[in-house]
Amino acid sequence: MLGKLLKYEFKATARTFLPIYGLILVLAIINKLFWNQSIDNFEIPRMISMSVYIMLIVAAFVITLVVTIQRFNKNLLGDEGYLSFTLPVKAHYHIDSKMIVTLIWSALSIIVSAVSVFIMVVNPEVLTQFSRMCADLAEVYRQYGLSAHLIAIEIIILIILGFLSNIVEIYAAIVVGNLAGRHKLLAGIGAYLGFGIVEQIVTSLLFSGFNRQIEEYFQSFHYSNNLFPAEPAEVALLVMILYTAVFGVAFYFFTNWMLTRKLNLE
Amino acid sequence: MAWDLKSDRPIYSQLVEQIQLMVVSGIYAAGCKLPSVRDMAAEASVNPNTMQRALSKLESDGLLYSQRTSGRFVTEDVQRIMQTKNDLAADLINDFIQKMNRLGFDREQTVSLLNRMIKEEGQNG
Amino acid sequence: MDSILECRSLVKYFPGCLALNSVNLTVPKGRIVGLLGPNGSGKSTLIKLANGLLTPNAGQILVGGMAPGVETKKIVSYLPERTYLNDWMSVQTMIDYFGDFYENFNKSKAYDMLQRLHINPGDRLKTMSKGTKEKVQLILVMSREAQLYILDEPIGGVDPAARDYILDTIIGNYSENATVLISTHLITDVEKVLDDVIFINMGNIVLTSTVDDIREKEGKSVDSLFREVFKC
Numbered sequence: 001m002l003g004k005l006l007k008y009e010f011k012a013t014a015r016t017f018l019p020i021y022g023l024i025l026v027l028a029i030i031n032k033l034f035w036n037q038s039i040d041n042f043e044i045p046r047m048i049s050m051s052v053y054i055m056l057i058v059a060a061f062v063i064t065l066v067v068t069i070q071r072f073n074k075n076l077l078g079d080e081g082y083l084s085f086t087l088p089v090k091a092h093y094h095i096d097s098k099m100i101v102t103l104i105w106s107a108l109s110i111i112v113s114a115v116s117v118f119i120m121v122v123n124p125e126v127l128t129q130f131s132r133m134c135a136d137l138a139e140v141y142r143q144y145g146l147s148a149h150l151i152a153i154e155i156i157i158l159i160i161l162g163f164l165s166n167i168v169e170i171y172a173a174i175v176v177g178n179l180a181g182r183h184k185l186l187a188g189i190g191a192y193l194g195f196g197i198v199e200q201i202v203t204s205l206l207f208s209g210f211n212r213q214i215e216e217y218f219q220s221f222h223y224s225n226n227l228f229p230a231e232p233a234e235v236a237l238l239v240m241i242l243y244t245a246v247f248g249v250a251f252y253f254f255t256n257w258m259l260t261r262k263l264n265l266e
Numbered sequence: 267m268a269w270d271l272k273s274d275r276p277i278y279s280q281l282v283e284q285i286q287l288m289v290v291s292g293i294y295a296a297g298c299k300l301p302s303v304r305d306m307a308a309e310a311s312v313n314p315n316t317m318q319r320a321l322s323k324l325e326s327d328g329l330l331y332s333q334r335t336s337g338r339f340v341t342e343d344v345q346r347i348m349q350t351k352n353d354l355a356a357d358l359i360n361d362f363i364q365k366m367n368r369l370g371f372d373r374e375q376t377v378s379l380l381n382r383m384i385k386e387e388g389q390n391g
Numbered sequence: 392m393d394s395i396l397e398c399r400s401l402v403k404y405f406p407g408c409l410a411l412n413s414v415n416l417t418v419p420k421g422r423i424v425g426l427l428g429p430n431g432s433g434k435s436t437l438i439k440l441a442n443g444l445l446t447p448n449a450g451q452i453l454v455g456g457m458a459p460g461v462e463t464k465k466i467v468s469y470l471p472e473r474t475y476l477n478d479w480m481s482v483q484t485m486i487d488y489f490g491d492f493y494e495n496f497n498k499s500k501a502y503d504m505l506q507r508l509h510i511n512p513g514d515r516l517k518t519m520s521k522g523t524k525e526k527v528q529l530i531l532v533m534s535r536e537a538q539l540y541i542l543d544e545p546i547g548g549v550d551p552a553a554r555d556y557i558l559d560t561i562i563g564n565y566s567e568n569a570t571v572l573i574s575t576h577l578i579t580d581v582e583k584v585l586d587d588v589i590f591i592n593m594g595n596i597v598l599t600s601t602v603d604d605i606r607e608k609e610g611k612s613v614d615s616l617f618r619e620v621f622k623c
Contacts, residue, residue: 082475087492088464273612276603308563
């Protein structure tokens, strides 16, 4: 059932994203062509195509956020909710499918932006620089051995988890905002800010509570022979992963509970 | 024939009467196969359960019969249909006489009035 | 076990409002039942509870002997009062959607009904009039071979000519032995297709009876009885 939900979630959102991705790539190519022309008085078209390109990149990210909110709001809390919630599907699959699809579009937006930049700047010189950078990175990676793998994996997990946790935080805020009779959008934004404040408070309480232990832990390492020890980074990342996960899971269960227990479609 | 259902009497008994009428007036002739319950219900815009009940009643009265495999038929017994026709006629006449009675006509007056009207109608037409 | 919908001391309240006041109700299989009541009587609340769109505060609601959930949603075909179609889809996509999620959805039946109404399956829902959307929705709901059809105001928004068509579609297409629960305030139009009626008011069941019993005992239509019971 999750697979089917994902299929229709993709269909519903692809109509928005694919054309933008296409345009970004086309504009990147146009920019590239314009730069390579050594014709005089070509500044204005160059400027125009560059600003359109930048606007599209900004639009891609803004639209990712807007679509995230709008799909959840419309498909689950609006009239379409009458169909979504009478499908023989557990409510959490709706959250899962929307979360996964948003994650994938966000990743694609980043990849497409990176590719478009690459298209514009690519030339032999940049390529050599790029390969040198890769080689440097590989060297550092080799020096750290197993720890490097661990840190890389931890960073990837942290990024994905951070993303997902942010998405469910938005969902939770939308559901809370939906409880308000009027000004649902405003209430939703208020709820989102409220969640942020709660997170801040929890974070600062934790930091001030464990301040001394944290300092002692980091001072216990010797920083020698211009190679930072890997362990504190590993541990710090792990703590951040756990911290993000706890909040993410809390928001996820909260949203699911609200959808199944407290939802009253109009 | 259009189905005409009044809103203040049970639908079931009205269906029974109207199907009887269709049979005696030859819309559904003796031995003729009836449409399915669902189709008849849809045609009359009534509930299939109610139509089913009306048809079962007519079956137990002997005006219709059903064969398990091929459906429901009007009886081939013409005598039986004539009897229904006479019963319906008798009901109508009784009803008429009662109403005339309420107007103050006794039976003989009613009959003579009826005769006179029929005669006049014959002259005019 | 011959009831399809059962409420046992069912209570639902909202802030400042008791929507259902300890309702006991049994709806048998194979019947067409009218759920009749004035606005705000608790009809919609009852229907939402049966569809698992709300959860009871106390008591139980059972569909086919089960509390609302994934299993009951498989056997209930629900037509809400509003259009719930995904407007970016074409009718065809919508049919695929129903076919993907509901095992008892009969695609060929749906295409058949569309053709009879001259609705082009390739058309996008966005471009359709409200009336056409409602017809598409009814077709989708009636093309499921469900055990319980719950139809909330199916003839509310359409003209009298279309009402007959809709009622004919309902009685011509519900699957055998299924129960149809129709909620409406347009009683005159529906009473001839009903077996039973349930009168509901202020969260209480006021009366349950068969239509013919009402006509026989009271000598009046369900509509007139309704007007009497709910006289202001």
